[in-house]
Structure formats: C-alpha cells, structure tokens
Amino acid sequence: xxxxxxxxxNIRGQNKYCxxxxxxLDAENETENIFPNIPTIFHKHNYxxxxxxxxxxxxxxxxxxxxxLFPTDIWWSLFVAVGIACFWVSISVAILxxxxxxxxxxxxxxILSSISFLWDLLIxxxxxxxxxxxxxxxxxxxxxxxxxxxxxxxxxxxxxxxxLIDVVLGIIPLILVFLNVVNMRIPSLICTVSSIISLxxxxxxxxxxxFSEIKRRFRV
Amino acid sequence: xxxxxxxxxxxxxxxxxxxxxxxxxxxxxxxxxxELYEPINPKILxxxxxxxxxxxPFFCSVLKKGxxxxxxxxxxxxxxxxxxxxxxxxxxxxxxxKNLLFEVTYYKSRINFEVxxxxxxxxxxxxxxxxxxxxxxxxxxxxxxxxxxxxxxxDASITQxxxxxxxxxxxxxxxxxxxxxxSAFQIKGTKIPENRIKVIEGVVPIKKILDEAHKxxxxxxxxxxxxxxCSIYKEMAEREKTKPVVVAVPINLRKYFPSETTRNFFSLxxxxxxFKKNSDKLEDVIQYLNExxxxxxxxxKIKEKINTFATLESNIVTRVTPLFLKxxxxxxxxxxxxxxxxxxxxxxxKVEMPDExxxxxxxxxVFISTSKLQICCCSFKDNLTxxxxxxxxxxxxQKNFFRTLTDIGISVEISANTID
Numbered sequence: 001x002x003x004x005x006x007x008x009x010n011i012r013g014q015n016k017y018c019x020x021x022x023x024x025l026d027a028e029n030e031t032e033n034i035f036p037n038i039p040t041i042f043h044k045h046n047y048x049x050x051x052x053x054x055x056x057x058x059x060x061x062x063x064x065x066x067x068x069l070f071p072t073d074i075w076w077s078l079f080v081a082v083g084i085a086c087f088w089v090s091i092s093v094a095i096l097x098x099x100x101x102x103x104x105x106x107x108x109x110x111i112l113s114s115i116s117f118l119w120d121l122l123i124x125x126x127x128x129x130x131x132x133x134x135x136x137x138x139x140x141x142x143x144x145x146x147x148x149x150x151x152x153x154x155x156x157x158x159x160x161x162x163x164l165i166d167v168v169l170g171i172i173p174l175i176l177v178f179l180n181v182v183n184m185r186i187p188s189l190i191c192t193v194s195s196i197i198s199l200x201x202x203x204x205x206x207x208x209x210x211f212s213e214i215k216r217r218f219r220v
Numbered sequence: 221x222x223x224x225x226x227x228x229x230x231x232x233x234x235x236x237x238x239x240x241x242x243x244x245x246x247x248x249x250x251x252x253x254x255e256l257y258e259p260i261n262p263k264i265l266x267x268x269x270x271x272x273x274x275x276x277p278f279f280c281s282v283l284k285k286g287x288x289x290x291x292x293x294x295x296x297x298x299x300x301x302x303x304x305x306x307x308x309x310x311x312x313x314x315x316x317x318k319n320l321l322f323e324v325t326y327y328k329s330r331i332n333f334e335v336x337x338x339x340x341x342x343x344x345x346x347x348x349x350x351x352x353x354x355x356x357x358x359x360x361x362x363x364x365x366x367x368x369x370x371x372x373x374x375d376a377s378i379t380q381x382x383x384x385x386x387x388x389x390x391x392x393x394x395x396x397x398x399x400x401x402x403s404a405f406q407i408k409g410t411k412i413p414e415n416r417i418k419v420i421e422g423v424v425p426i427k428k429i430l431d432e433a434h435k436x437x438x439x440x441x442x443x444x445x446x447x448x449x450c451s452i453y454k455e456m457a458e459r460e461k462t463k464p465v466v467v468a469v470p471i472n473l474r475k476y477f478p479s480e481t482t483r484n485f486f487s488l489x490x491x492x493x494x495f496k497k498n499s500d501k502l503e504d505v506i507q508y509l510n511e512x513x514x515x516x517x518x519x520x521k522i523k524e525k526i527n528t529f530a531t532l533e534s535n536i537v538t539r540v541t542p543l544f545l546k547x548x549x550x551x552x553x554x555x556x557x558x559x560x561x562x563x564x565x566x567x568x569x570k571v572e573m574p575d576e577x578x579x580x581x582x583x584x585x586v587f588i589s590t591s592k593l594q595i596c597c598c599s600f601k602d603n604l605t606x607x608x609x610x611x612x613x614x615x616x617x618q619k620n621f622f623r624t625l626t627d628i629g630i631s632v633e634i635s636a637n638t639i640d
Contacts, residue, residue: 001633007619008626009422012635019420019636020619035637036327038307040414099317157284157293158318216228216293217286220539
C-alpha cells in the first residue's frame with residue numbers, strides 16, 4: 001500500500017502518481033494492479049474503407065474535370081458520380097448489417113429497387129426497372145432468405161418478419177401488371193406467384209410464430 | 221425452469237429512455253463487482269454463472285426493435301465468462317448484432333458483472349451478482365459447505381423477478397413537466413480520449429462516515445451529496461457561481477412500493493443548491509439538503525413522479541409515433557425533458573451476504589458510465605466503497621471530495637484505473 005502525503009490517503013495498485021493530486025509516490029511497495037491495462041485501440045479496418053472513399057472521390061472529381069475539358073452532348077461524369085454514390089449506399093448498409101443477413105437482404109431489396117427506379121427515371125423512362133429489376137430482386141431475395149433460414153437453422157424470430165415484408169413487397173408487381181404500367185409481364189408474374197406460394201407456406205408452417213412475431217413487432 | 225424461447229417483454233417505463241440516449245460516451249452500462257481474497261477460477265465461475273442464469277432467466281434477453289417500441293426477446297444465447305479485456309463500462313448493446321445485455325468478466329480476484337441499464341437497475345444487478353458470488357463460493361469451497369449450505373435471503377419467484385413494477389403501481393396522472401427548470405452548472409474540461417472513463421474508488425470505514433452524518437442529523441446519502449456539492453463548488457469559476465449545482469439522486473422505489481423485481485424500478489430526484497445565494501459551509505449545505513430530502517421523499521411526491529413518465533408512455537400520440545421518430549425526438553428532447561444536472565450520486569445501500577461466505581469477500585463496488593461525473597456507492601461489512609466515474613481528465617473534484625473526508629479524520633483507501 002502506498003500513501004499520498006498531500007491527500008493523506010492510502011493507494012492500492014501500481015500507480016506512480018497519486019490518482020487524486022498527481023504528486024509522485026514512492027516507487028517501493030509495488031502492489032498488484034487493480035484494473036487491467038488496456039492499450040489504445042487502433043481501428044485498422046477503417047483504414048481500408050477510408051482509402052476506398054478517397055479513391056471514389058478522386059475518380060468522380062477527375063471525371064468531372066475531364067468532362068469539363070472535353071464537353072460532350074451528355075454529362076457522363078454525372079453518371080459516374082451518381083453510380084459511385086449508389087454503390088456506397090448499398091455497400092455501407094451491407095457492412096453495417098453484416099451480422100443480420102435476412103435484414104440485410106431486405107434492406108438491399110429496398111435500396112436496389114429504389115436506385116434502379118431512380119436510374120430508370122434519370123436516363124429517360126424505359127421501364128426496365130419495373131419490368132425486370134424490381135421483380136427479379138424481390139424473387140431472388142425470397143429464395144435467398146428461405147435458403148439461409150434453412151441452412152443456418154435460423155429461429156423464426158430472426159428472419160420471419162423480413163421474409164414477410166419481402167413477400168408483401170413481392171405482391172406489388174401484380175398490382176403494377178393490373179395497372180398496365182408493366183410491358184414485360186413474365187418477371188412480375190413469377191415474383192407474385194412465388195410471393196403467394198411463400199406466404200401460404202409461412203402461414204401453414206410458421207403460422208403461430210408469425211402472428212406472435214407480428215404482434216410484438218407492431219405493438220403500439 | 222426457463223422462459224419459453226418465443227417469450228418477450230415490453231421495456232419497463234424508464235428503460236424506454238436508455239436505447240435512444242445511450243452512445244459511445246454515455247453507454248448506460250454499469251458495473252457491479254465483487255473482489256474476493258482468492259484468485260478467480262474461470263471454470264467454476266462459468267458453472268456458477270450457468271446456475272445463476274437459471275434463477276434469473278429474464279437476464280437472457282436480447283433487445284429488439286419493433287415498429288413502435290423496443291422489446292426484450294428471450295434468447296437461448298449462453299452467457300460466457302471472459303477475462304476482463306475492455307475498458308470499464310464499454311458499450312454492450314450493439315444494434316447491429318444480436319447479443320446479451322450483460323457480461324460477466326473476471327480479473328485476478330475480482331468478478332465483474334456489467335449490464336446495460338435497459339435490463340436492470342443497481343438493486344436488480346446486485347441480486348444477480350450476490351447469487352453469482354454465492355454460487356461461486358459454495359462451489360469453490362465444496363468441502364467446507366458440504367454439510368451446511370448457507371442460505372441466501374432472496375425469496376422471489378421467476379415471475380416476481382421479471383415483474384414490471386411500474387405497470388403495477390402507476391396510475392394516470394397529469395403533470396407532464398417539472399414546474400421548475402433550472403439551468404445547472406456544467407463541469408467543463410478536456411474529456412478522456414476514446415470515450416473512456418476515469419474510475420477512482422475510495423474505501424472508507426462505514427461506521428466513521430455514518431457517525432459523521434449522524435452528527436449533522438442527516439442520512440449518508442444527503443451527507444455524501446453535500447460533500448460532493450462542496451467539492452464541485454471549489455472548482456467553479458467566479459462568474460459561474462450564479463448557476464446552481466444540481467445533483468441527480470436515484471430513488472429505489474422498492475423501498476416505497478413492495479416489489480421483488482430485478483428490472484428497473486427507480487426514479488430520479490434532483491437536488492439543487494445555489495452557492496451564490498446561500499452559504500458555502502458544509503453544515504449549511506447539509507441542512508438545506510436535509511430539508512429537501514424530507515420534502516421530496518414522500519410517497520405522494522414519488523408517486524407523482526412515476527405517474528409523469530407513465531402518462532407520457534401511455535399517451536396515444538407517443539404510442540403511434542414510429543420508433544425511429546420517437547428515438548430522434550427523445551434524443552433531441554432528453555435535455556429538456558429530463559433535468560439538467562451537474563452530477564449524479566447513487567447510493568445502492570448495504571450489500572448483505574450469508575455470514576459463512578462473507579469471510580471470503582473483500583469488497584463490493586459499483587459504478588456507471590457517464591458523460592459527466594457520477595458517484596455510486598455501496599457498503600459491505602465494515603466498509604463503504606465510494607466510486608467516482610468521470611469523463612474528464614481532471615481529478616480535482618475527486619481530490620476535494622476525498623480530502624474533505626480525510627480532513628475530518630476518516631481514513632480513505634484509493635484505487636483507480638490508469639489511462640495512458
């Protein structure tokens with residue numbers, strides 16, 4: 001035990017200085033540490049991401065500069081910048097939600113669908129986002145979630161709600177078919193058919209779990 | 221017996237405030253620890269933990285987000301004992317991964333129980349740690365306790381432990397905001413990097429400090445609060461003295477309403493003292509606090525307080541606001557909704573263990589993460605452990621506090637964590 005003459009207190013541990021007044025203590029009477037020494041943490045994994053962001057910004061700015069130097073009919077550099085931004089939105093969500101795959105998949109469905117719809121609008125509406133991209137993403141997500149749930153042996157609470165939301169989203173293409181905004185009907189119909197089959201399967205096999213999950217998730 | 225896997229619980233009334241207001245700095249994690257006289261054997265500790273968790277199945281919960289509210293879902297994750305490797309009160313709840321809301325770690329001869337405040341309060345955490353330490357000691361000294369197993373005096377069923385006592389005792393009242401809103405003096409200074417906290421603990425003989433408090437005809441909590449206020453006052457700049465020093469003191473509601481719950485069941489009381497308008501002598505501060513405590517600590521006043529938050533929670537507008545919006549609103553309004561404080565002081569009270577195992581235990585201590593300055597204290601046998609946690613590099617307030625004690629002849633034994 002050490003003693004601080006200024007504070008008149010006994011001090012346990014390996015402190016060289018008094019924790020209260022910072023005056024020097026006798027080096028003798030080394031006792032055991034009270035708390036483990038925990039070194040400063042360096043975030044190494046952040047380094048890679050920072051380099052990637054720097055490269056992204058550099059590419060966008062250089063493209064814009066080239067575009068200004070050699071003007072063309074369209075501002076192609078804008079597409080580069082928007083494309084890189086979209087990539088980052090998707091990737092950052094994927095990294096943040098990496099520990100919860102079903103949620104990650106659902107978020108990607110929403111993000112990629114919105115991005116494709118906006119791109120379609122941006123480059124003059126041709127309808128490919130509604131015809132192909134959105135129904136295909138929804139269908140793939142449904143399949144992926146079902147496979148992951150089986151393979152990783154997930155519990156109902158860990159995937160049901162995300163699966164259910166995706167299934168409900170999968171019915172939207174059918175509405176669009178009826179509203180005649182879709183030119184190519186096959187992907188939309190495949191999506192809706194898988195949705196209805198999945199929903200039936202969910203109710204039949206996980207019905208009780210599903211309703212209790214809905215109840216707790218939507219408790220007001 | 222364990223709870224069913226798909227069992228879930230709503231958060232208790234005060235727990236709702238913690239997820240939106242906790243961050244890397246103020247993690248709302250607190251540690252209750254017990255130091256023995258012998259080094260910890262991790263294998264025995266793990267067995268004791270498995271036994272303890274069977275008694276407290278509610279602690280095996282994960283925090284999940286619904287559309288409108290957070291909720292606790294019973295989980296089959298197994299808590300694992302680990303060697304202490306993180307700074308004290310590091311974040312436990314990670315919204316991106318599913319993990320338990322408490323951790324049991326050990327370092328040399330100490331067992332640490334760290335827990336996210338959503339799950340429990342100091343009294344609840346203490347019950348868990350008492351069971352854990354009790355199980356550990358009975359297991360590691362098998363031979364001695366073979367014939368006579370000591371008995372731990374905590375008689376509560378599993379449902380009583382997981383009881384939401386706010387639901388039970390609050391009635392609807394209408395008094396949404398505190399009438400007086402004072403802007404409290406704020407401690408300023410450089411904060412410790414990496415969101416770490418400085419822990420300084422002082423062990424003092426309980427009898428001496430109680431005698432001192434009784435000299436002023438007051439309680440231990442009021443006495444310590446007064447000493448803390450005076451210690452803060454000494455560090456205030458002249459122009460800041462117009463602002464009052466406000467200390468938040470949690471009240472254990474189990475003392476006023478019968479309950480055996482291990483979930484949150486506390487309320488906060490703010491005491492403020494203006495050193496510009498009043499005397500700066502310790503005895504005068506104590507007299508003022510004495511009055512204040514007597515006035516505030518009545519069943520009616522306390523009931524009014526818990527009804528306020530219950531009303532807020534049961535309000536239909538609050539209920540139908542989606543969670544993400546609720547979180548943003550709570551984060552923005554927490555400074556106005558909850559009082560503006562300078563520091564906090566939480567007295568968890570006396571820790572009691574069966575006599576047979578007490579001789580193996582050196583001390584109990586408790587402290588909590590903070591973005592300001594906080595004292596937590598608890599007593600065991602003849603000692604009171606006063607633990608300061610602080611987000612600031614400067615230790616002047618702690619120095620003033622403990623020097624006040626040594627000046628009146630109370631011996632203090634200090635231990636502290638080191639920050640490089």
